[in-house]
Amino acid sequence: MNGPIGYAIRTESFNAAHRLHSKQLSDEENKQVYGKCNNPNYHGHNYKWTVTLRGPVDLQTGMIYNIAELKHAMQQIMIDIDHKNLDLDVEYFYKKVSTTENLTIYLWESITQLVPRELVHEVKVEETEKNSFVFRGEYSSK
Numbered sequence: 001m002n003g004p005i006g007y008a009i010r011t012e013s014f015n016a017a018h019r020l021h022s023k024q025l026s027d028e029e030n031k032q033v034y035g036k037c038n039n040p041n042y043h044g045h046n047y048k049w050t051v052t053l054r055g056p057v058d059l060q061t062g063m064i065y066n067i068a069e070l071k072h073a074m075q076q077i078m079i080d081i082d083h084k085n086l087d088l089d090v091e092y093f094y095k096k097v098s099t100t101e102n103l104t105i106y107l108w109e110s111i112t113q114l115v116p117r118e119l120v121h122e123v124k125v126e127e128t129e130k131n132s133f134v135f136r137g138e139y140s141s142k
């Protein structure tokens with residue numbers, strides 16, 4: 001039977017330090033590419049992240065997914081990153097540059113392990129008031 005498809009959206013906040021620095025580039029190239037964000041002594045952000053679930057609104061419960069469970073999942077993920085240095089404390093970033101693009105993918109990979117994958121529509125991270133990044137689980141074939 002056809003039924004309504006809805007979106008459930010939850011936002012959480014955390015803060016973390018990082019430095020944009022690629023091990024595949026020389027120090028000079030890193031300075032050129034990342035500018036002030038390559039500062040060896042790191043810098044910090046108050047990040048906001050939003051998970052959007054998309055799915056059928058269950059006829060019995062009236063919910064797509066209990067947002068309290070989404071909240072718990074997001075809080076569990078934040079234990080590893082809140083008040084942390086992403087580059088030093090989070091193993092995922094030992095090999096990946098801690099751009100917000102990569103952070104968004106990290107959060108996507110984390111949330112899809114805790115919430116049914118088929119419901120996760122989008123992860124958005126706001127690094128500053130002006131800069132935000134979105135990942136929807138899409139991969140190019142190249």
Ligand SMILES: Nc1nc2c(c(=O)[nH]1)N=C([C@H](O)[C@H](O)COP(=O)(O)OP(=O)(O)OP(=O)(O)O)CN2
Pocket residue numbers: 020037045098099100101127128129130131
């Ligand atoms: N594609 C990306 N570009 C940049 C990223 C990133 O994650 N992905 N990150 C940075 C820096 O880490 C930093 O977060 C940017 O800070 P800043 O330029 O200060 O941020 P704003 O534009 O919001 O601040 P202004 O007020 O305009 O100075 C850089 N690039």
Ligand SMILES: [Zn+2]
Pocket residue numbers: 018037043044045
């Ligand atoms: Zn930054």
